[in-house]
Amino acid sequence: MKPQLTILAISLALAGCGGSGGSDTSASAAPTYTVSGTITAQNIDLQSQVCADINQNYMCDSGEPSSAANANGEFSITSTKKSILSVPLLAQVDTGIAANSTSGSASYYAYIAAPGLQKNAGNEINGISSLLAGYVADGLTVAEANSKLKAQLAKSGISISGDIQDDLSASELASLEQNIVSTIKVFKHSNRAFMLAQLSAKFDKSAADYVNGVLTNEEVVAFANFLEGELKAATALNDTGVIRYFSDIDDTQDVVEPQSSFPGQDAEYGFDKTELNTNTGNGFQFAKLDANGQVLADDAAQWSCVLDQRTGLIWESKTDDENSIQHKDRLLALELPGVVTPYDQDVDLATCKTKGDQICTTQDYVEHINSINLCGKSDWRLPTFHEFYNLLDFGETETNSDGKAYGLTYKYFPHQTAGIDYTSYIGSVWNQSIIYNQYSNTAVDGGFYYNEIGTLGGDRGYISSLEIYSGDVDSSDNYDSYQFPARLVSLQGK
Incomplete structure (x- = not known):
């Protein structure tokens, strides 16, 4: 049994340590925490404001705590x-751009981060x-961010041993460091987390070399504008296409x-209704493009691509020619x-095996379409x-030979896949939807889950979650997983 203190004993104990009436209040004071470091960026005012975001x-x-x-x-x-x-640490950078174009009294700030x-x-910023x-803003851990960035640097012949955050001022990274800061300074959009995540993921895909040499302002602005376009494509939405009740x-x-x-049905709201009433569409704004990417008349009989004018995305047109x-x-x-x-067995069942060519995987197909500069595009x-x-048009009424209504607007996408008959839903094409939060105790080692979208x-x-096999699956113990067609996409202006 635990000993019990009497009221008298408790009172004496409190008196001995100052009690509740004593002058020592340190025990009730909230603890404080300190984070410190150095701004090491080039070509900025080092006496910048730093905050914990x-x-x-x-x-x-x-x-927000700052200094x-x-x-x-x-x-x-x-x-x-x-x-x-x-949380991220941010250093506030004066871009020299007026935040208010009418008064010109304040400056627009950019933020470099750690x-x-x-x-x-x-800590180093x-x-x-x-x-x-x-990368962390996009959901990766710091370790994963290190791995991603190391892989990008390796493409340019740069190898960093250990964690990159421990060698942020390495001489071989000097040009990249300066170019990244220059790009951040010209971002126009307020969605900074998205823009920074896109810059991290795609700086090595820029037409300008971000790693070897300092870029001109024109090269930096061009890539920043491309990333702004990526944001537009990621956030712009079409309507459903439903115009009936x-x-x-x-x-x-x-x-x-x-x-x-x-009351309150889908057709009563949004682009569907307003555009139908003005005879301009049913929730979508498409334009047909020729092989060079030029806009054609809306009644053109032949076209190579379709521009979604609302999102800025360009979609590949398919053909009905089996050859x-x-x-x-x-x-x-x-x-x-x-x-x-x-996965080997998926490759063996691809159309390339019966056609006798080498276009067997989605990456083979991407490389082929980029090599022919379809519609003047190579991305x-x-x-x-x-x-x-x-892109799905839930109001489309045109049907295929099996009487199934198409999932894309038929006027612009007349050739749509019929799909395969052993998945949950029909009309599927490949997308990048690899998911990692799905688990099954029957999952095959080396397999992963993927979100299939039905379109017919x-x-x-x-949507159906399918287990797809990768090249890490033992093909001697397993059959094939899945094969789908692909409809590629590009970005206007890139």
């Missing part, structure tokens, strides 16, 4: 908030740390009039460089899950 919107807001760095770029931030150790490393001291922070009078056929007994590599039902094995290697790729889903008839828009 508590709300992680990648800008220093009023009320001005000294002439050597050294800073120290103290706060009662322990999170200052784990990921939160749980370090009290020794520059362009290279900003790349790591960009369900009716309880005749539930076998939808009607064009709003139904008072069923064409762009045939709508050409089957490919999935290959995503650096992510998914193709073709598989669409993301959201990009393709945003009643399957339009339905």
